[in-house]
Amino acid sequence: MMMPRSSSLLGTTCVVWLAGCGSGASSSEREPQATGQTLLADDTVLVTSTTRFYTSVGIAERVEDLSASPPEIYTYDGIRFSRNTGSAVPGGWRFTGVPRGEYYLRADPINMVDILTSARHVDIGINRLGRPDAVYTNVDWFPLQLDLRNLSPWVPWTGDYQQGSSFQVVSSEVDMMGELTLFEAFPEGATSIVTNEAGLYSYLWTNIPVFQADRGDRLYVNQFSEFIAGRTSDGTLVGYSSLTRSVHLAPFDLVPSWEEPLPLPISAEFQPVNEREVALDWRLSEFARMAPEAHPRAVPRGSSFAVRPAPHGPADGWVGYAGELLWMDMPQGTASDFTTRLRFGNPYPSNWGVVGSVSTLYFSPTQLPSNPARFINLASSYTATEAIEDLTAGPVIPKVSPPRSFRIDRKPASDPQRVSSLNPMISWVPPAVGKPTAYEVKVRQYLPEYGAMLDLGSIYVPGSVRDVRLPPGKLKPGAECYVTVTAVYAPLWDVEHAPLSTRDTVPYRSAGAFSSFFTVP
Structure with missing residues (x-):
C-alpha cells in the first residue's frame, strides 16, 4: 500500500504565479540562479527535483529531498557502461566525472525511468494538483452514506458499450479524483438514491487525502448518463457516457482510516450543468x-x-x-x-x-x-x-x-x-x-x-x-x-x-x- 506522499516531501514552498515569489522574476530571469549553470564544472551534472502544485490561487513550487531515492547516471564508452551514484548537495544531487555528451539519467530508480540527455542541469520534479500542504493517507476506499436528489433518470449498466449511469468525484483543493460506487442496484428512471451501500474509491496513487473544512476542501460529485452516439457500419450500437448533473459539496472534514471508519454522509441536490456540443x-x-x-x-x-x-x-x-x-x-x-x-x-x-x-x-x-x-x-x-x-x-x-x-x-x-x-x-x-x-x-x-x-x-x-x-x-x-x-x-x-x-x-x-x-x- 502506498504510504502518505507528504512523508517524503521536504523543502521550501513558494507561490510563483498570481501570488508571486521573491522579486517576481520571470522563469527565464530565474534560470541561471535556479540551475546553478555558471557554477558547474564541465564534468559536473546537477539533478534537482521541484514539485509544482497547481491550485486555484496559483502555482506553488517546492524543492524536494532526493535522498530517499537518489538518481543515478550511466555512461557508455562504446564497450561498457559505468555507473555514477553522485552525492547530495543543498537543493539537489551532484555528479562529477560525467563526460560531455549524452548519458542516461535514472531519474526514478524504483520505477526504472531513464532519460537520455546531455544537459548539465536536469530537474526531475513532477506537477500535481492541489495545495502543497495537503496530507495523503494509505486509504484508497471509504464508506459513504448517500442521500442524492434531483438526479438525471437512472440507467442501469447493460454492457461494455452501454455503461448506464455512474458517478465521479473531483476536488480542486486537494489531489483527489475517483469514483462513487453503488453496491446495490437501482431501478431504471430513479431520480434519487438513498443508501448506505456505497463507497468512495480513489483512482490516484496518492489515495484519499485528509479534507479540512477550514482550508476550503470540497468535492465535485458528477453524475454521468448514457447516450447513443450512433451505429457502426455493421449496425452495432455505440453508446457514450456524458456528464449531465453535478453538485459542489460544502467544505467538510475527513480523516480517512482503515480502522472502523464511519461512513461519510453526503446529502445533496444535483443541478443540471451547462452543456456543449462537439462534432466528431x-x-x-x-x-x-x-x-x-x-x-x-x-x-x-x-x-x-x-x-x-x-x-x-x-x-x-x-x-x-x-x-x-x-x-x-x-x-x-x-x-x-x-x-x-x-x-x-x-x-x-x-x-x-x-x-x-x-x-x-x-x-x-x-x-x-x-x-x-x-x-x-x-x-x-x-x-x-x-x-x-x-x-x-x-x-x-x-x-x-x-x-x-x-x-x-x-x-x-x-x-x-x-x-x-x-x-x-x-x-x-x-x-x-x-x-x-x-x-x-x-x-x-x-x-x-x-x-x-x-x-x-x-x-x-x-x-x-x-x-x-x-x-x-x-x-x-x-x-x-x-x-x-x-x-x-x-x-x-x-x-x-x-x-x-x-x-x-x-x-x-x-x-x-x-x-x-x-x-x-
Missing part, C-alpha cells in the same frame, strides 16, 4: 490502415474518445488528471469511419480548459518462446490529446505514425530472436507521418508465474536520436521481453531538462511500434 468526424479507417506500421502482424483492437477538464489551465500546456466530461469506447475491431455529434456538461470554473483525447490500440497474439502453444497479446497504441476545439476542428486522422526500420541489434524487431547481451541496441528511423520531438522506449517482461507482463520502465529520448542501448537493470538473464518505440510529437515536452513535469502537455501525439518476443541470455 473520426476516420477510424485510417487508424486501422496504420496497424502494420506498428507490427507486421498487428490489427486494431479498440479505439476510444474522451473529453477531459484541464484544471486551472492548461497552465504552461500541462494537463493534470481530474476525470472526464465524456468518454466513448468503440466496439473492438471497428475499422470504419464514424461521424457523430456529442454533448457533455461542464461544472468547472471558466479558467479550467477542456481537452479531447483519441486512442487506438494495436495488438498481435504472439507465441511465447518458452511455450509455443501459448500466445500472448503484445501491443502499442496511437494517442493524441489537444484542446477540444483543435482536435475536432476537422477530420480526426493520424498526425504521427510509428517509427520505421525498427531493429534490435540490427535485426528486424518483428522477428523473434535471442539478443546477444543484457544491453542490446534498439534502433529506428523517423516515421513517415509527423515530425517527432521525442521518442519513448519501453521494455516489458513476461512473468510466467503470474501470466502477466511487467513494465521495466521507459527511456525518454530527444527527437534527434535514432538509437539507444538498454542501460543496466532493464533486462535480466533468461527473461522473455518485448520493446516498444513510440514516436512523440509534444513541442512543450522538454525531455532533456524537465522530462517529467513537461511530459503531459498539449498538444501531444504519439504512435508506437512494438517488437516480437526476444529472449535474454
Whole structure:
C-alpha cells in the first residue's frame, strides 16, 4: 500500500504565479540562479527535483529531498557502461566525472525511468494538483452514506458499450479524483438514491487525502448518463457516457482510516450543468490502415474518445488528471469511419480548459518462446490529446505514425530472436507521418508465474536520436521481453531538462511500434 506522499516531501514552498515569489522574476530571469549553470564544472551534472502544485490561487513550487531515492547516471564508452551514484548537495544531487555528451539519467530508480540527455542541469520534479500542504493517507476506499436528489433518470449498466449511469468525484483543493460506487442496484428512471451501500474509491496513487473544512476542501460529485452516439457500419450500437448533473459539496472534514471508519454522509441536490456540443468526424479507417506500421502482424483492437477538464489551465500546456466530461469506447475491431455529434456538461470554473483525447490500440497474439502453444497479446497504441476545439476542428486522422526500420541489434524487431547481451541496441528511423520531438522506449517482461507482463520502465529520448542501448537493470538473464518505440510529437515536452513535469502537455501525439518476443541470455 502506498504510504502518505507528504512523508517524503521536504523543502521550501513558494507561490510563483498570481501570488508571486521573491522579486517576481520571470522563469527565464530565474534560470541561471535556479540551475546553478555558471557554477558547474564541465564534468559536473546537477539533478534537482521541484514539485509544482497547481491550485486555484496559483502555482506553488517546492524543492524536494532526493535522498530517499537518489538518481543515478550511466555512461557508455562504446564497450561498457559505468555507473555514477553522485552525492547530495543543498537543493539537489551532484555528479562529477560525467563526460560531455549524452548519458542516461535514472531519474526514478524504483520505477526504472531513464532519460537520455546531455544537459548539465536536469530537474526531475513532477506537477500535481492541489495545495502543497495537503496530507495523503494509505486509504484508497471509504464508506459513504448517500442521500442524492434531483438526479438525471437512472440507467442501469447493460454492457461494455452501454455503461448506464455512474458517478465521479473531483476536488480542486486537494489531489483527489475517483469514483462513487453503488453496491446495490437501482431501478431504471430513479431520480434519487438513498443508501448506505456505497463507497468512495480513489483512482490516484496518492489515495484519499485528509479534507479540512477550514482550508476550503470540497468535492465535485458528477453524475454521468448514457447516450447513443450512433451505429457502426455493421449496425452495432455505440453508446457514450456524458456528464449531465453535478453538485459542489460544502467544505467538510475527513480523516480517512482503515480502522472502523464511519461512513461519510453526503446529502445533496444535483443541478443540471451547462452543456456543449462537439462534432466528431473520426476516420477510424485510417487508424486501422496504420496497424502494420506498428507490427507486421498487428490489427486494431479498440479505439476510444474522451473529453477531459484541464484544471486551472492548461497552465504552461500541462494537463493534470481530474476525470472526464465524456468518454466513448468503440466496439473492438471497428475499422470504419464514424461521424457523430456529442454533448457533455461542464461544472468547472471558466479558467479550467477542456481537452479531447483519441486512442487506438494495436495488438498481435504472439507465441511465447518458452511455450509455443501459448500466445500472448503484445501491443502499442496511437494517442493524441489537444484542446477540444483543435482536435475536432476537422477530420480526426493520424498526425504521427510509428517509427520505421525498427531493429534490435540490427535485426528486424518483428522477428523473434535471442539478443546477444543484457544491453542490446534498439534502433529506428523517423516515421513517415509527423515530425517527432521525442521518442519513448519501453521494455516489458513476461512473468510466467503470474501470466502477466511487467513494465521495466521507459527511456525518454530527444527527437534527434535514432538509437539507444538498454542501460543496466532493464533486462535480466533468461527473461522473455518485448520493446516498444513510440514516436512523440509534444513541442512543450522538454525531455532533456524537465522530462517529467513537461511530459503531459498539449498538444501531444504519439504512435508506437512494438517488437516480437526476444529472449535474454
